Amino acid sequence: MDPSSLSEQNLAQPEGATTPRQLHSIKAQLDLVLLALEALTGLGSDAMLAAAEGLGVSDLLSDRVNLWRLRQASPLRKGQGRKKLDIDEGRALVLVCCQLAIAHRDTIRQAVARLETTLAQGQAPHRAAQLGDYLDAFSNAYQDRMEADQTATTDELTTLGLKLLVDLLFYSGSGGSRKLWVALLDRAGE
Amino acid sequence: MAAIASVTSYEYAAGTCTLRLVGQLSPLGQVTGRPVLGRSRFYLQVHQEDVADAPGAGLLVEASGREPQFSALNDLVQTYVQSHLSAHTLGSGSTMFRGEVSLQPVGLTRHRLTLPAPPAPPRVVDLSTLQLADLADALEQADDALQIIPDDAIAKARSARPRLSLWLGSVAAVGIAALLGNQLLTTAPSSVVLSPNSPSANGSPAQSPAQSPAQSPAQSPAQTPSDNQPSTQAESAPDSALESAGPTAVGEATPTAPGPPSARSAEGGAPKTAPPAAAPPAPSPAPPGLAYPPQADAQVTRPDADSPLDQAPAVAGAEARQAPGSSAPGSSAPENPEAFATGPGVAATSSAGLDSDWATGLARALDQQWRPPADLSDPLRYSLTLAPDGTVVALVPLNEISATYQATPTLPLPGTIIPGVAGESTVTVEVQFLPTGAVVVVPPGGSAP
Numbered sequence: 139m140d141p142s143s144l145s146e147q148n149l150a151q152p153e154g155a156t157t158p159r160q161l162h163s164i165k166a167q168l169d170l171v172l173l174a175l176e177a178l179t180g181l182g183s184d185a186m187l188a189a190a191e192g193l194g195v196s197d198l199l200s201d202r203v204n205l206w207r208l209r210q211a212s213p214l215r216k217g218q219g220r221k222k223l224d225i226d227e228g229r230a231l232v233l234v235c236c237q238l239a240i241a242h243r244d245t246i247r248q249a250v251a252r253l254e255t256t257l258a259q260g261q262a263p264h265r266a267a268q269l270g271d272y273l274d275a276f277s278n279a280y281q282d283r284m285e286a287d288q289t290a291t292t293d294e295l296t297t298l299g300l301k302l303l304v305d306l307l308f309y310s311g312s313g314g315s316r317k318l319w320v321a322l323l324d325r326a327g328e
Numbered sequence: 329m330a331a332i333a334s335v336t337s338y339e340y341a342a343g344t345c346t347l348r349l350v351g352q353l354s355p356l357g358q359v360t361g362r363p364v365l366g367r368s369r370f371y372l373q374v375h376q377e378d379v380a381d382a383p384g385a386g387l388l389v390e391a392s393g394r395e396p397q398f399s400a401l402n403d404l405v406q407t408y409v410q411s412h413l414s415a416h417t418l419g420s421g422s423t424m425f426r427g428e429v430s431l432q433p434v435g436l437t438r439h440r441l442t443l444p445a446p447p448a449p450p451r452v453v454d455l456s457t458l459q460l461a462d463l464a465d466a467l468e469q470a471d472d473a474l475q476i477i478p479d480d481a482i483a484k485a486r487s488a489r490p491r492l493s494l495w496l497g498s499v500a501a502v503g504i505a506a507l508l509g510n511q512l513l514t515t516a517p518s519s520v521v522l523s524p525n526s527p528s529a530n531g532s533p534a535q536s537p538a539q540s541p542a543q544s545p546a547q548s549p550a551q552t553p554s555d556n557q558p559s560t561q562a563e564s565a566p567d568s569a570l571e572s573a574g575p576t577a578v579g580e581a582t583p584t585a586p587g588p589p590s591a592r593s594a595e596g597g598a599p600k601t602a603p604p605a606a607a608p609p610a611p612s613p614a615p616p617g618l619a620y621p622p623q624a625d626a627q628v629t630r631p632d633a634d635s636p637l638d639q640a641p642a643v644a645g646a647e648a649r650q651a652p653g654s655s656a657p658g659s660s661a662p663e664n665p666e667a668f669a670t671g672p673g674v675a676a677t678s679s680a681g682l683d684s685d686w687a688t689g690l691a692r693a694l695d696q697q698w699r700p701p702a703d704l705s706d707p708l709r710y711s712l713t714l715a716p717d718g719t720v721v722a723l724v725p726l727n728e729i730s731a732t733y734q735a736t737p738t739l740p741l742p743g744t745i746i747p748g749v750a751g752e753s754t755v756t757v758e759v760q761f762l763p764t765g766a767v768v769v770v771p772p773g774g775s776a777p
Binding site for chain 2: 325
């Protein structure tokens with residue numbers, strides 16, 4: 139199964155009659171981007187809240203509970219009673235994602251460079267220590283938190299994790315938040 | 329004196345990529361809130377990722393060009409990256425084109441960039457994901473910080489007016505020449521009839537020497553200081569006349585023709601009598617007879633020079649300067665109107681003998697690159713030294729105003745390569761960059777002013 143279809147299949151499931159399908163996809167993708175950042179850099183909710191405060195969106199991301207509820211809005215997540223995500227909250231999460239990506243740009247570049255090196259040498263990405271740790275952390279977190287796709291294989295999660303890693307590289311550059319927002323809309327519109 | 333256009337350079341760096349944009353700052357920047365660049369050029373360098381280990385040795389690709397190429401590259405890279413981000417898996421994108429520039433995914437993390445290099449085959453470079461991200465980053469920085477005016481708009485706005493006036497000027501010049509010729513033939517028939525016996529009898533003695541080199545020195549000292557710069561067009565007419573009369577007069581002849589309107593009108597009497605005097609006794613005073621027609625042309629076209637038509641006399645001057653060296657000087661005069669139409673650079677080099685093809689190619693190459701600054705009113709004159717491979721070795725200004733504009737990016741700056749002009753040895757030529765956008769090349773064998 140195509141790993142990209144993991145989210146698509148679940149996003150296609152109607153969460154509620156009034157919830158736009160676009161926002162389903164956006165919620166899932168934003169949660170995955172944050173998940174990749176967590177797995178790569180080890181950052182936690184404190185760093186996300188600090189970034190939100192630095193960006194002036196702390197009214198939307200005020201505390202851990204609020205942040206947890208926003209991430210729980212992902213249709214992939216375990217749990218019930220998902221919060222609806224409005225546009226402002228979505229944009230706040232986009233800004234936080236890119237701010238954290240910029241803050242950990244060196245780590246992201248290092249990981250992408252390792253990925254290119256291992257691929258150029260014909261080796262599996264997880265043979266590089268940094269990538270192996272990242273992929274393990276990402277797979278574990280995904281399987282631990284995502285209820286809707288328990289059948290994802292390791293290869294599929296590896297592919298998804300590497301795709302998110304490369305995407306983070308572009309989000310950490312100039313205009314990263316715009317790129318992420320446009321990508322979210324593009325995917326949601328498919 | 330007109331204000332000098334400011335050429336500004338902006339540089340953006342992102343990891344392995346360095347982007348430099350050079351252009352003229354537009355006053356529109358005061359409205360848009362960010363700098364607006366016109367007549368811009370870009371210089372792009374992408375280094376190897378391990379450039380830190382071997383500084384200076386890791387240049388992967390270097391590209392430069394004008395606004396259309398930059399816009400195409402910028403649009404292509406941003407669109408490609410966005411589609412890459414919107415895709416569900418790595419390496420699942422498709423090849424994208426913008427003109428001759430293309431980007432194609434190769435494997436999961438490589439991206440094949442194809443850049444056109446007009447004389448040579450397109451360059452193909454495989455960028456890593458890091459390099460692509462850096463390239464997109466640098467382009468994004470430039471896009472955010474600068475606004476670039478498309479060259480098309482500038483070129484259309486600029487080229488329409490001078491060409492129209494050039495043609496009008498040419499037609500007006502021919503018309504005035506015909507009118508003056510008719511006047512000469514109709515108002516002075518008696519002098520023409522009577523003069524063959526004794527040229528000095530029908531005209532005053534003062535006029536007759538005026539056409540000879542003797543009077544030129546007398547006029548030149550008074551006119552030299554004031555009209556030295558704006559006179560590059562008309563100075564060739566006396567040049568040719570005096571070169572044919574004697575080589576020593578060249579230096580003095582240069583300043584004689586350009587005179588203030590009053591002096592011009594005073595001189596106007598002399599050329600009027602000159603053709604009748606020169607035409608009937610053609611057998612004996614052949615050299616002056618050959619020399620006068622260009623001078624008459626130059627004098628006749630002067631009224632047009634009061635209008636914005638500057639390059640017409642310049643071309644005539646360039647041709648007249650070379651006419652003595654050509655095998656058929658008389659045939660060069662009728663070619664002048666055609667020279668206006670086909671392009672001064674080509675026209676100026678058409679009589680250069682063995683080097684004409686090379687000089688024509690050089691003129692064309694320079695003409696494609698040359699974009700005159702908006703406030704340029706006089707031709708720029710440089711001594712251009714080219715290496716055998718076409719690399720510009722030196723660009724030495726030949727007058728003060730040329731030195732002022734020496735850093736103009738549309739000039740052939742030292743180190744750049746001019747395509748299609750490779751030769752067997754290092755060559756130095758004089759090149760004139762006209763305010764109209766034309767370029768005149770004086771071949772190595774030609775006379776330098």
